Amino acid sequence: LGRTFGWRECPSVTEELDTRSPQPKRLIHFARWASDLKTVHRCCTSATRDCSTCKDGAAHMSWIMVNKRAHIRTTRDLQNWIEVYEMFAKLYRLIPW
Numbered sequence: 001l002g003r004t005f006g007w008r009e010c011p012s013v014t015e016e017l018d019t020r021s022p023q024p025k026r027l028i029h030f031a032r033w034a035s036d037l038k039t040v041h042r043c044c045t046s047a048t049r050d051c052s053t054c055k056d057g058a059a060h061m062s063w064i065m066v067n068k069r070a071h072i073r074t075t076r077d078l079q080n081w082i083e084v085y086e087m088f089a090k091l092y093r094l095i096p097w
Contacts, residue, residue, distance in 0.1 A: 003070075005059075007051035011066045012059040014040045025066040061088045 003009055011026040017040065018026075032041045043049075044056050054060075064071050064084050072078050089095045 004052070005054070005063055009063055010043065010051055010054070010059055011062045012056065013043050016040065017042050027062050027066065058088070058091070 008020065009024055011024055012030055012032075013020070013026070014031045015026065015029055016031070032044050033039070034041055043051075044059065045054060061084050064081065065088060068081060072081055086095070090097055
């Protein structure tokens with residue numbers, strides 16, 4: 001991909017709190033809701049975390065998913081991308097196990 005995962009690249013930042021310019025590719029209308037279902041947080045980990053050390057698997061998977069063309073250079077890359085997409089969909093029960 002030629003870019004490292006971090007603040008400039010993360011697609012899992014609550015859209016209404018995201019002031020980055022230019023905006024990265026993202027999950028459509030992503031929002032990280034607090035347990036009160038009224039408050040939104042910056043992301044799924046914290047408001048102050050250094051994004052370069054983020055270990056949020058969903059954020060990394062969604063980064064791969066929304067940057068499909070940049071991640072796919074070979075047949076094996078396509079297979080890996082499909083596996084990541086399927087793993088994400090199963091993890092969040094978008095498709096059955």
